Amino acid sequence: MELRGFNIDAPRWDQGTFMGRLKHFFNITDCRTALISDAKLDQAKVLVESCRAGNMPPGTTEEQLLYAKKLYDSAFHPDSGDRMNMIGRMSFQVPGGMAITGFMLQFYRTVPAVVFWQWVNQSFNALVNYTNRNAASPITPKQIGVAYVTATSTALATAVGLNLYTKRAPPLVSRWVPFAAVAAANCVNIPMMRQQ
Numbered sequence: 001m002e003l004r005g006f007n008i009d010a011p012r013w014d015q016g017t018f019m020g021r022l023k024h025f026f027n028i029t030d031c032r033t034a035l036i037s038d039a040k041l042d043q044a045k046v047l048v049e050s051c052r053a054g055n056m057p058p059g060t061t062e063e064q065l066l067y068a069k070k071l072y073d074s075a076f077h078p079d080s081g082d083r084m085n086m087i088g089r090m091s092f093q094v095p096g097g098m099a100i101t102g103f104m105l106q107f108y109r110t111v112p113a114v115v116f117w118q119w120v121n122q123s124f125n126a127l128v129n130y131t132n133r134n135a136a137s138p139i140t141p142k143q144i145g146v147a148y149v150t151a152t153s154t155a156l157a158t159a160v161g162l163n164l165y166t167k168r169a170p171p172l173v174s175r176w177v178p179f180a181a182v183a184a185a186n187c188v189n190i191p192m193m194r195q196q
Contacts (some may be wrong), residue, residue: 006062006065008051008052012024027070028070028073028090029091030074031094031095033075034074035089035091036092038073038083040071041071041072041083042196043069044068044072044075048065048072049109052147068133073093074089077131077132080135084129085127087128088127088130088131090128091175096124097124100120100124106180108163108174111160111163112158113182114177114181116153118178118185120157121182122185123152125186126148126151129147136138147189147192150189151186151188151189151192154184155184155185158184159177159179159180162177163177
């Protein structure tokens with residue numbers, strides 16, 4: 001197949017439609033890409049950059065280019081081109097967030113467990129937000145620290161407060177405490193991390 005004129009940066013799916021955007025986000029959040037070795041990621045980066053420069057290796061197929069672009073988009077920052085840490089990648093968001101959410105839902109009865117798992121969750125969220133930040137609009141370490149401390153404090157205060165408030169409530173009501181704490185923290189964390 002002739003690949004002359006192939007634009008590797010053109011969207012693979014129509015971004016003007018819901019299905020096109022959904023396929024795009026399924027592609028970049030594919031958790032299987034979180035397990036790819038650094039060597040394979042570097043090979044994908046070289047292939048993507050070669051394609052951009054118009055110097056594709058002979059015999060390269062469109063399928064190989066699309067897979068290399070998928071790996072590149074999942075592991076390298078779109079602004080800086082630097083490799084992102086594995087835990088902060090969008091491809092790790094689903095399994096990482098799912099595991100933490102499971103622990104928060106399981107260990108919600110005691111204050112130390114609530115404090116620990118809310119802290120783990122907010123640390124994970126802060127790392128994901130930092131890793132996927134807009135590199136063109138830098139954020140200072142002080143801004144990151146304030147956002148992290150504020151979001152973590154909000155989550156802890158909400159979780160501990162609601163745990164105490166719902167002690168006499170039916171167990172089903174208590175199960176919603178982690179959700180409320182995470183929602184409250186995200187209402188603070190996201191605007192503070194993305195304020196620029």
